Amino acid sequence: MKLTGELEGKEFLAAFEALDKKLPKPVKMLMGGGAAMILAHGFALATFDVDAIPYQTSLPLGEIDKFAKEVAHEKHFSPHWMNPYFSNFTYVLPSDYQKRLIKVFQGEKLEIYALSKMDLLILKCFAGREKDIGHTQALMKNMNVKELKTVESHIETLLEKKIPGTQKALDFLYEIKEMLGK
């Protein structure tokens, strides 16, 4: 682990292995954010934590969180190395996101799936922060025209449904598209 406390790809996997050993039963988790960018999409960007939530699993989040904090204590990570923060915004994801998930870890009990580029891009547009511009550009550069069009159409659908923040998300998407000449 770097001195700044940032986790790198191999350290994520070591952390997942440690968590896998603690779990009492099979658990699937859905991952977004920077960890997904590194492990599923190969963008070598530092990140401080793993945004992950339980997915199709009966073990309550509180139990998983307790084990994650035990791993943090043993491995000298931040206790919040795994956190469910991105679940706050999952209302913007399309219902077929599951078809595009990418498995990034398979342990004895723990399976971790990362969101696809398209779904990460949707979340980034809604986050719309300056620090998201780099990730957003990286995602768009690696998407074809059809994928980008699908993202745009989905966000436009959310606009019709009056989902809050959608116009800002569209504006963010168009700005980045323009910068990249897409």
Next chain:
Amino acid sequence: MKGFILTPDELMRLYYELSQLGAPCVGAKKEWRFSPQTKEELLTLAFDCVRHDPRLLSVLILFLKDHYSELNPYLLRQALKKNETPQTVGVIGEFAKQLNLDKELFYLFEYLTKGFSRKNNELFFVGLHPIGSLKLQEVAAQSLKEYRKWGFLGIERPIIDLTTKKTIGSYGTSYRIHILKQLLKRNKKVTVSSYLEALHYTISRQQALYDLKHFFPLKLVGIGRGAFWVSRTSYLGHVK
């Protein structure tokens, strides 16, 4: 208490501890990882955990409306500032203030939330609905104004009377305009009753009448129980 998610047993313990303070809930004295030294610390833990348990929202609102004067505001605020999302107390306050009109309660929540910024359209309750579901989109699109005020999204109406199960929570102006547009588009006319029903009776009759008079240029046709409103442009079609 930053970033802790309670296990089901720990949630039962939280309910037990809150009940000892007089909150209207029942729990069990299970083992847990926490050792709150004061009731302010205990409440702060509850304010953080409320995002994972809608029932807890009702419990906290009902507790605070009756017991707020027993708390030390300074201690409470100092503990709150360490929370992952201190803004949850703002949402709790928006509901509690509707149940107890004592100015001191208003001042308390004003003090507690001073300097807290709004969140950016985050679900208030997390992990309740499947990702990508229509229900989640409903939560986002139809959020009550008490959550929206703090930048959250939520449709859960807290129970404020445990006997009658009466709930509170209301829609903001933009959603009410949207509903009125939908009703007019679908039926070409709207009555006070149909408008109230579409809003789940969350506004008063007086508010409904005010909205109908002011949101769009609508024309009232008829008087009494059979009266309805139409857009002024389609009014001529209803003149006999």
